[in-house]
Amino acid sequence: MTENTANPPLPAGDPTAPVVDRNQWWDVWAQFRSHKGAMAGLIFLVGITLFCLVGPWLWGIDPTTLDIRNKDLRPIVNALWGVENVSWAHPFGTDNLGRDIMAQTMQGGRISLAVGWTAMILAIVIGTFIGVVAGYFPRLDGLLMRLTDLFLALPLLPLLLVMMLLFRDPLRAAFGPEEGIFILIVIGIGITSWMQTARIVRGDVLALKEREYVLAARSIGTPSRRVITRHLLPNVLSPIMVSATLGLATAIITESAVSFLGLGFPPDYPTWGKLLADAVPRMVSFPERVIWPGLAISLTVLAVNYIGDGLRDALDPRIRGQ
Amino acid sequence: MLTYIIRRLLISIPALLLIAFVIFMLLELAPGDPMASMPLTIPAEVKQQMREALGLGEPWWVRFPLWLKQFFIVEPAYWIDSAFGTDLAGGQQRIISFQSRSPVFDTIAERMPQTLWVVGMSYVVGVAIALPVGIISAYRQYSVFDQAGTFVSMIGFSVPPFFSGVLLIVIFSVSLGWLPSIYDTTHSVTDWDSFVFQLRQMVMPVMVLALQTTAQISRYMRAAMLDNLGQDYVRTARAKGMSERIVVLKHVLRNSMIPVITVIALGIPSIFGGAIITEQIFKVNGLGQLLIIALQGNDIPMVMTLTFLFAVLIVMFNLIADVLYGVFDPRIRYD
Numbered sequence: 105m106t107e108n109t110a111n112p113p114l115p116a117g118d119p120t121a122p123v124v125d126r127n128q129w130w131d132v133w134a135q136f137r138s139h140k141g142a143m144a145g146l147i148f149l150v151g152i153t154l155f156c157l158v159g160p161w162l163w164g165i166d167p168t169t170l171d172i173r174n175k176d177l178r179p180i181v182n183a184l185w186g187v188e189n190v191s192w193a194h195p196f197g198t199d200n201l202g203r204d205i206m207a208q209t210m211q212g213g214r215i216s217l218a219v220g221w222t223a224m225i226l227a228i229v230i231g232t233f234i235g236v237v238a239g240y241f242p243r244l245d246g247l248l249m250r251l252t253d254l255f256l257a258l259p260l261l262p263l264l265l266v267m268m269l270l271f272r273d274p275l276r277a278a279f280g281p282e283e284g285i286f287i288l289i290v291i292g293i294g295i296t297s298w299m300q301t302a303r304i305v306r307g308d309v310l311a312l313k314e315r316e317y318v319l320a321a322r323s324i325g326t327p328s329r330r331v332i333t334r335h336l337l338p339n340v341l342s343p344i345m346v347s348a349t350l351g352l353a354t355a356i357i358t359e360s361a362v363s364f365l366g367l368g369f370p371p372d373y374p375t376w377g378k379l380l381a382d383a384v385p386r387m388v389s390f391p392e393r394v395i396w397p398g399l400a401i402s403l404t405v406l407a408v409n410y411i412g413d414g415l416r417d418a419l420d421p422r423i424r425g426q
Numbered sequence: 427m428l429t430y431i432i433r434r435l436l437i438s439i440p441a442l443l444l445i446a447f448v449i450f451m452l453l454e455l456a457p458g459d460p461m462a463s464m465p466l467t468i469p470a471e472v473k474q475q476m477r478e479a480l481g482l483g484e485p486w487w488v489r490f491p492l493w494l495k496q497f498f499i500v501e502p503a504y505w506i507d508s509a510f511g512t513d514l515a516g517g518q519q520r521i522i523s524f525q526s527r528s529p530v531f532d533t534i535a536e537r538m539p540q541t542l543w544v545v546g547m548s549y550v551v552g553v554a555i556a557l558p559v560g561i562i563s564a565y566r567q568y569s570v571f572d573q574a575g576t577f578v579s580m581i582g583f584s585v586p587p588f589f590s591g592v593l594l595i596v597i598f599s600v601s602l603g604w605l606p607s608i609y610d611t612t613h614s615v616t617d618w619d620s621f622v623f624q625l626r627q628m629v630m631p632v633m634v635l636a637l638q639t640t641a642q643i644s645r646y647m648r649a650a651m652l653d654n655l656g657q658d659y660v661r662t663a664r665a666k667g668m669s670e671r672i673v674v675l676k677h678v679l680r681n682s683m684i685p686v687i688t689v690i691a692l693g694i695p696s697i698f699g700g701a702i703i704t705e706q707i708f709k710v711n712g713l714g715q716l717l718i719i720a721l722q723g724n725d726i727p728m729v730m731t732l733t734f735l736f737a738v739l740i741v742m743f744n745l746i747a748d749v750l751y752g753v754f755d756p757r758i759r760y761d
Contacts, residue, residue, distance in 0.1 A: 257445060257744065259736030261699040262717055266452060266729060269721050357586045361703055364588045365718060377588070384592060384707075391596040398589035406584035 135418040142414020145407035152404055156213035159206075167207040168372055178392070196396060200386065205379075209396055212374040216401070219289055219375070220356035226294030227355070228301055228348050235305025236332055236340075240313060249306070252299050260296045264358070267292045268367040285369050289362065293355050301347045308340045342419035349412030353405045360401050376401045431749055438741050445737045446494065453726050454486050493730065496521045501531050525725045533716065534732070541712030544609070545701045548632040552639025553690055559640065560647020560686075564655060565674060575644060582641025587700055591634045591707040598630065605630055609710040631708045638700060639693065646689045650682035657681075684755045691747035695739040 136142055160167075178197050196206035238248035268288060275284035312318060313336065321331050360377025362368045369375055376397040383393035468476075484492075500518045507513060520529040563572040599607035606627050615621045654660065655678055663673045702714030709715075713732065720728035752758045 254441065254444060254448075257441060257737060257740050258448070259695070259699060259733055259740060261702060262729075262733045262736055263449070263452070265702075265717070265721055266449075266733065270453070270455075353584070360586060361588060364703065365706060367721070380588065380592065387592065387596055388600050391600060394589075394592050394596060398592065402581075402585040402589055405586070406580060409580060409584055 132418045136414050139414035139417055141410040142418075145410035145414070148403060148407040149411065152213065152400065152407075153217060156210050156217060159210040160214075163207055163210065165204045165207045167203060167211040167374060170201050170203060178390075197390075197392065199382075199393065205393065205396060208374045208379060209376075209400060212376045212379050212397060213400060215286075215369065215373070215375040216356055216359060216377070217404075219286065219293070219359045220352050223290045223293035223297070223355040223359070224348055224351040226290060227298040227351050228344060230294060231298035231301025231347070232305050232337075232340075232344055234298065235302040236309055236336065238302065239306040239309025240328065240332060240336070245306075248302075252302050255296070255299050258296075261358075261361070264292050264296055264362065265365065265367055268362055272367075281370050282373055285373075289359060289368060292362075293358050297351060297354060297358075301344065301351070304343045304347060305340050308343060309336055312336055312339055342415075345419065346412055346416045349408050349415060353408040353412070356401065356405055356408070427749075427752060430752070431745075434745050434748065438745060442738060442741055443494070445741075446497075446734050447490065449730060449733050449737070450486070450490050450493065453730055493521070493727075497731065497734070504529075504531075521727050521731055523720070523725055523728045525720065525723045525728065530728050530731045533728070534713065534735070537711060537713050537716050540609075540710050541698070541701055541705070541714065544628065544631045544704070544710055544712065545635065545697055547628060548635035549639055549694065549697055551632055552636035553643055555636065556640040556643035557647055557686075560644040561651055561674070561679065563644065563648045564651030567652065572648075575648070579641035579645055582637045585637075587634050587638065587703050588707060590637060591630070591704055594630045594634060595707070607708070609708045631704050631710060634704050634707075635697060635700060639697065642693065643686065643689060647682065647686050650685050651678060654678045654681045684751065687754060688747040688751045691743050691750055694743050695736065698736060698739060 194204050194206065196204070196209065198204055199208070234248050234252065238245045238252075271288055272285060275288045278284060279287060313331075318331060318335055321335055326334075356376075359368065359375065360380070363375050363377030364381045366381060368378060379397040380394060380401070383390065383397070387394045496519065500520055503518070504520060521531065522528070523530050523533060526533060559575050563575040566572055595607045598605045604626075607630075609627050609631060613620065613624060613627070615624050655674075660673060660678060663677050664670075668677075698713070701712060702717060704710070705712045705714040706718060717729065717732045719725075720732065
């Protein structure tokens with residue numbers, strides 16, 4: 105144990121001793137920092153988020169600008185082995201219409217990350233709600249868990265594709281081409297991926313609501329709503345956060361898969377999956393165009409998975425401090 | 427056990443009916459029109475007649491039971507007829523695809539072998555790699571091998587098949603030129619050379635799918651082995667002087683396989699979903715590609731039937747997993 109050497113115990117009853125305000129989240133953060141993979145993941149995730157959010161602003165090239173004279177430029181690394189066709193103006197190269205690939209990767213990342221985060225939050229909200237209600241109210245438990253089982257038995261990717269194809273036109277008409285598809289894809293991913301969270305939360309709530317402090321809260325007349333928000337939700341936060349990281353990873357992959365299959369956003373609206381799909385027919389001549397968006401997706405998901413791993417360790421009080 | 431299986435089978439019937447209803451209503455609510463791709467010069471009343479000829483004139487409460495009857499009674503009847511030469515079907519209407527105007531199940535039967543070959547083989551390969559990896563990772567916990575295994579399975583979780591597949595094509599087909607990038611389904615194995623060709627074209631799709639399987643199952647195998655390695659009976663076995671080989675491969679492995687077998691069974695339906703993307707990359711004309719084509723062509727009977735078949739697979743393998751659990755673990759009693 106390094107705990108004692110790092111923090112020598114303060115002499116008891118010393119009024120001048122500084123009161124260190126250490127709440128639980130500082131401990132979690134300290135444990136999280138000791139997980140190298142998770143820290144690397146966090147740094148990468150923050151980095152790529154900044155790259156996508158701030159990047160277009162600094163870079164200043166619009167991803168949809170056509171520059172037909174500078175089409176099919178290779179990435180700048182090719183200059184090392186003497187390829188002529190490169191330009192410092194387009195370090196990632198340009199595509200067959202002369203659009204800057206770096207700007208497209210940034211724009212695509214914005215959409216992919218936005219879809220991933222929103223869909224994950226939606227799935228977590230639905231899952232937590234259903235899990236808490238099913239765990240807390242025995243009368244609704246059977247019904248809600250049968251519903252969860254039903255959703256788990258649905259073939260999700262085919263159904264998501266069906267939803268994407270069938271509802272795109274009315275939503276496009278109602279909200280505009282980009283927003284309509286965004287709403288559709290977020291809702292689609294959200295309502296097909298809440299089930300694991302609901303099961304985990306229900307299990308935890310079932311165990312927690314028999315504990316003495318919940319009984320004490322109930323016996324002084326705390327209404328159910330307050331018991332849930334004050335006593336149950338904070339205690340199921342750790343499994344929710346871990347399943348949120350998993351949810352973010354799967355949401356990014358699912359969105360890319362749907363875009364890859366050509367059922368996602370409209371053609372001039374790049375996402376990582378779409379850039380990858382567009383590059384596949386020409387990958388014999390320009391393999392790097394497949395690599396950039398593919399690496400972006402894979403590394404982001406890898407980073408999120410490592411963060412989830414670190415969070416799981418950091419939030420588990422049995423491991424913390426070791 | 428038998429009563430449990432029968433009870434579960436009886437429960438799965440309403441569940442499947444409900445799933446069929448959900449899929450049907452989703453397709454029904456959707457505003458897609460199979461006539462949308464027809465030329466605009468066709469007059470409206472002719473279009474209406476064509477729509478009725480496709481069976482779309484009736485309301486849903488007529489068509490849904492009709493579809494159920496076709497799926498559960500008429501199609502099996504045709505299947506028995508062709509197998510035994512009987513005449514149960516009596517020329518009843520089968521489920522007809524909007525696109526090809528041929529029975530849906532004939533097309534599915536044509537596409538099934540390709541999917542089964544690629545998907546089935548990849549699952550077998552994935553499991554065959556995952557089990558030893560999981561066992562060694564657990565036995566030598568925190569060793570270099572274990573760290574590497576953890577890292578590779580993290581990659582397997584994180585790299586989506588549409589990137590790993592494309593990456594393999596870039597490396598092995600484009601740069602090195604070793605393997606064909608397109609799966610030739612008309613190829614038939616007749617002699618040694620054609621067998622080698624078949625192997626070469628299967629390597630990449632199988633490896634892409636196997637990576638996903640391996641990542642998942644090796645983790646479960648490792649966790650299950652670790653759970654058991656710390657148990658008292660392992661210490662007893664070692665204390666009796668049994669060789670390490672027997673202890674690990676007989677005592678621990680057998681007990682660890684119980685949860686892993688259910689995971690393997692549960693994973694089979696989801697691999698069909700993953701095959702949708704892999705088939706698209708390697709141009710395998712299997713079931714996944716059929717679904718994509720049917721979706722793009724608004725072929726509602728085909729989409730409905732395929733999606734429902736996927737659902738049947740999921741329900742079936744859930745049941746199989748539960749039964750296997752009971753068979754292999756005598757502590758589990760379902761009655």
